[in-house]
Amino acid sequence: xxxxxxxxxxxxxxxxxxxxxxxxxxxxxxxxxxxxxxxxxxxxxxxxxxxxxxxxxxxxxxxxxxxxxxxxxxxxxxxxxxxxxxxxxxxxxxxxxxxxxxxxxxxxxxxxxxxxxxxxxxxxxxxxxxxxxxxxxxxxxxxxxxxxxxxxxxxxxxxxxxxxxxxxxxxxxxxxxxxxxxxxxxxxxxxxxxxxxxxxxxxxxxxxxxxxxxxxxxxxxxxxxxxxxxxxxxxxxxxxxxxxxxxxxxxxxxxxxxxxxxxxxxxxxxxxxxxxxxxxxxxxxxxxxxxxxxxxxxxxxxxxxxxxxxxxxxxxxxxxxxxxxxxxxxxxxxxxxxxxxxxxxxxxx
Amino acid sequence: xxxxxxxxxxxxxxxxxxxxxxxxxxxxxxxxxxxxxxxxxxxxxxxxxxxxxxxxxxxxxxxx
Numbered sequence: 264x265x266x267x268x269x270x271x272x273x274x275x276x277x278x279x280x281x282x283x284x285x286x287x288x289x290x291x292x293x294x295x296x297x298x299x300x301x302x303x304x305x306x307x308x309x310x311x312x313x314x315x316x317x318x319x320x321x322x323x324x325x326x327x328x329x330x331x332x333x334x335x336x337x338x339x340x341x342x343x344x345x346x347x348x349x350x351x352x353x354x355x356x357x358x359x360x361x362x363x364x365x366x367x368x369x370x371x372x373x374x375x376x377x378x379x380x381x382x383x384x385x386x387x388x389x390x391x392x393x394x395x396x397x398x399x400x401x402x403x404x405x406x407x408x409x410x411x412x413x414x415x416x417x418x419x420x421x422x423x424x425x426x427x428x429x430x431x432x433x434x435x436x437x438x439x440x441x442x443x444x445x446x447x448x449x450x451x452x453x454x455x456x457x458x459x460x461x462x463x464x465x466x467x468x469x470x471x472x473x474x475x476x477x478x479x480x481x482x483x484x485x486x487x488x489x490x491x492x493x494x495x496x497x498x499x500x501x502x503x504x505x506x507x508x509x510x511x512x513x514x515x516x517x518x519x520x521x522x523x524x525x526x527x528x529x530x531x532x533x534x535x536x537x538x539x540x541x542x543x544x545x546x547x548x549x550x551x552x553x554x555x556x557x558x559x560x561x562x563x564x565x566x567x568x569x570x571x572x573x574x575x576x577x578x579x580x581x582x583x584x585x586x587x588x589x590x591x592x593x594x595x596x597x598x599x600x601x602x603x604x605x606x607x608x609x610x611x612x
Numbered sequence: 613x614x615x616x617x618x619x620x621x622x623x624x625x626x627x628x629x630x631x632x633x634x635x636x637x638x639x640x641x642x643x644x645x646x647x648x649x650x651x652x653x654x655x656x657x658x659x660x661x662x663x664x665x666x667x668x669x670x671x672x673x674x675x676x
Contacts, residue, residue: 481629482613483669493663499640541638551655552642558655567663606666608659610640611617 264309265420268342269298270333270363272356275348276316286318287325288332290339297409301346304413308420313340319355322362330366337371344416345371349378349408350385352400357385365390374419378408381436391444395436476585484606491605494572495523496595498580498611499546499553500538513539515579518591520598524573528557540581541612553610572604580611614665614676616640616658624673630665631675632658 273283276295291314294302302312315336322329337345345367350357357379364375368390378396379385389395394415398408411434418426446453453470460467484491502510508519529550536543536553546553554575563571576595580588599607614630615623618637634640641658643651665676 476626478627481627481670481672484666488663488667493666543638545636545639545642545644548644549642549651551652552639552644555641555655555659557652558641558659561652561656562659562663567660607613608662608666609613609615610634611615611619611623612637612640 264311265305265344265416266311266340266342267298267301267305267313267344267346267416268337268340269294269301269312269314270345270347270360271296271298271314271316272322272350272353272359273316273318274356276314278316278318284318284320285324286316286321288315288317288321288329288336290315290332290336297349297405298346300406300409301413301416304409305416308417313342317359319353319359322359323355326362330363333363333366334370337367342371343373344419345373345375346412346416347375347377349396349398349405349412350380350383351398351402351404351408352380352383354384357383358388359385361385361388361390361393361395364393368392376412376415378412379436386436386438389438394431395438396434397436477589486605488568488606489566491568492570492572492603493559493568493606493608494599494602494604495554495556495559495575496599496607496609497554497575497577498609499541499577500536500543500579501529501534501546501550501553501575501577502537504533504535506535506537510537510577511579512537513579513582515581515583515591516587518576518578518595520574520576522574523556523571526556527560529554538579538581538612540579553612555608555610559608568606572599572602614662616662620675624675628673629670630668631673632662632665633675 273279273286275297278286294312295314298312298314302310315333317329347360347364350360360377364377368375376394378398380398380400396411398404415430418430457467503521510519531548534550536546551557559571578591614632615628616632616634617623617640618634620631620633623631635643641655643654646654
């Protein structure tokens with residue numbers, strides 16, 4: 264026998280639409296809506312199902328009261344598993360699902376499962392250990408989403424940790440955020456243990472989730488270089504002396520472009536590098552060592568390519584979030600593409 | 613695009629198409645020990661190599 268408690272908003276609980284968004288939290292014995300589908304799938308396990316439902320606005324306006332009422336419902340029903348949603352791309356609902364699941368996981372130590380689309384703002388509020396099943400953006404994805412809820416509950420009931428972790432890898436959103444947690448051993452002990460596990464060829468998992476770089480297709484030159492404008496880009500932080508736009512020297516969040524028009528080389532004292540990731544003194548002595556303008560002018564005059572772009576682009580590639588760097592890269596690429604640039608030389612430290 | 617860096621392996625791991633080894637981590641297109649004219653000559657030849665890399669079609673990360 265397994266006891267499942269399922270959180271829904273007023274809409275998915277069939278209470279009403281926007282006019283019922285102020286609905287207080289209700290305890291309903293038995294499954295409702297999506298819950299009925301999951302209960303039916305789980306029948307073979309002997310399931311006792313109950314629902315709590317709450318208005319989207321009520322939860323956010325009266326969060327403390329809603330959580331208190333939810334605590335009372337948990338006390339009364341004593342569930343083994345807690346479900347919420349799926350919220351798809353509904354923002355208020357997604358936030359509520361994330362918060363109730365996080366609260367349940369932290370206070371009741373039972374598995375808490377929700378589901379939403381990756382763009383749902385609720386993903387920002389999800390606490391540690393909550394399962395967030397990836398769903399489509401709308402209720403059109405309901406059936407498939409509920410199958411995933413059922414599959415995860417079954418794997419949890421079977422107590423097969425590998426199967427649960429496989430499910431997490433395949434169907435859950437990976438939410439790389441940092442949490443403060445209490446641990447049994449200090450960091451240096453955990454680090455050495457992790458290293459020993461690795462050296463012994465045992466399976467191990469880092470405490471810091473690895474952010475995988477997205478793969479992009481590799482573009483090839485269309486046509487000949489003699490017809491192409493070539494642009495220089497760098498992550499080396501080279502800016503005009505005095506850093507007029509205040510480019511960050513670390514954890515860069517912006518990029519800039521500076522004119523090369525009328526310049527034959529970059530002179531000491533006119534440009535300087537803002538970058539805490541490398542010793543900038545050699546570049547400051549001759550900025551062509553990071554943005555090779557002098558050499559490119561020689562090759563431009565020799566008609567090796569049509570023209571050097573009038574601007575070089577710069578950011579600081581140190582200590583930053585990959586997601587921010589991706590945004591910066593996309594911004595630079597878009598500007599280059601709209602200026603008709605045919606090829607790019609990017610220097611990196 | 614061609615990337616000039618001293619961390620070629622990292623560049624290949626993240627899937628950059630054209631990769632060229634730079635001179636040093638903190639000055640990928642410099643040779644400060646050379647006299648200025650020779651350093652420029654060296655840099656021109658390095659950039660020439662970069663342009664050749666740009667002209668070479670690639671399907672997967674390639675270190676030039």
